[in-house]
Amino acid sequence: MLSRDTEAESKLLEVLRDNFARNERTGVHLTSLLEPRMSYWKATIPMPPTDAEVGFFSAGRGHEDAVQKLLGTDFKETEESEVFGIHLRPDFEAISDRVIPSGEYAEFKTRRSNLPKTDVEANAVMMTYRDQLRGYMALKGRNRMWLIVLSLVEGKDRKDPLSQSRPVFAVYREEMTEDERIEMLVLLMQMNDKLKAAFVNGDPFHLPLCTKWKCVRSVKVGSTWVKVPVCKWYNNCKPGDIEEDRRC
Ligand code: SF4
Numbered sequence: 001m002l003s004r005d006t007e008a009e010s011k012l013l014e015v016l017r018d019n020f021a022r023n024e025r026t027g028v029h030l031t032s033l034l035e036p037r038m039s040y041w042k043a044t045i046p047m048p049p050t051d052a053e054v055g056f057f058s059a060g061r062g063h064e065d066a067v068q069k070l071l072g073t074d075f076k077e078t079e080e081s082e083v084f085g086i087h088l089r090p091d092f093e094a095i096s097d098r099v100i101p102s103g104e105y106a107e108f109k110t111r112r113s114n115l116p117k118t119d120v121e122a123n124a125v126m127m128t129y130r131d132q133l134r135g136y137m138a139l140k141g142r143n144r145m146w147l148i149v150l151s152l153v154e155g156k157d158r159k160d161p162l163s164q165s166r167p168v169f170a171v172y173r174e175e176m177t178e179d180e181r182i183e184m185l186v187l188l189m190q191m192n193d194k195l196k197a198a199f200v201n202g203d204p205f206h207l208p209l210c211t212k213w214k215c216v217r218s219v220k221v222g223s224t225w226v227k228v229p230v231c232k233w234y235n236n237c238k239p240g241d242i243e244e245d246r247r248c
Contacts, residue, residue: 016054030088030135033191034128038214040195040204041233050232063110063150064091074098075106083139084189090136090145099171106146107133115151115170122172128211133174138184147172204237215239215246 032039049057068077068091075092082088090105100106109129116122123130126147133145149170156165176184198204209215215234216227227248231237240247 013051013054017049020049020057027087028192030086033188034131035210036191036195036207037204037237038210040198041236045236047232060110064108086139086192088136088139100146106148108148110150113151113153115154130174134176134184135188137176138181144173144175209239216248
């Protein structure tokens with residue numbers, strides 16, 4: 001007989017939580033500069049990953065590791081490097097020409113569903129991914145880089161009971177001009193200075209807010225939509241003081 005062992009589940013989550021916390025990186029990373037407010041709070045008021053975060057991290061990391069193993073003759077993991085005091089590590093470097101040109105970088109992401117239908121939509125809704133790629137490109141002096149997205153349950157249409165979901169890979173190429181790279185580099189270096197100043201002054205309130213969906217979400221209670229905090233540091237950060245539609 002199979003029975004769910006909730007005690008072992010709790011222990012598993014705690015071990016994963018511990019290990020994720022132990023793997024926290026040191027130094028200023030590119031991703032810290034893309035969400036400087038959250039980076040500030042993470043460093044000054046550390047909070048353990050929630051159960052949901054442990055699940056998402058494990059799923060993302062597990063797929064990345066599996067894909068890297070399956071593509072072991074075509075991609076290798078990159079080493080972390082530091083450019084202008086900013087640490088970075090794109091996920092993969094191509095070592096064959098079978099998928100993307102050898103020597104080029106690729107970043108791997110998983111998402112649950114909702115791949116954009118067009119490139120125009122992709123440019124808008126994948127802005128968070130794009131910012132990360134464009135940061136790598138600016139720091140590494142590259143004019144192109146690839147994004148590999150594994151969307152896990154693509155294709156299910158609630159209105160069509162016969163539709164079925166399946167995992168779908170989507171590969172995108174991001175390109176930048178030299179002027180765009182210089183502009184991005186300047187922005188990153190300025191943000192690095194601002195983040196350092198926030199730590200020195202103990203004042204994060206001049207740092208830009210994160211993407212809105214990381215702050216608050218709307219839930220329907222009866223017939224009314226209300227906003228609820230998503231971020232663990234919502235009460236410290238008070239984003240509603242800056243933007244009305246982030247107020248809960
Ligand atoms: S409350 Fe919003 S702006 Fe502040 S750290 Fe969290 S996500 Fe970022």
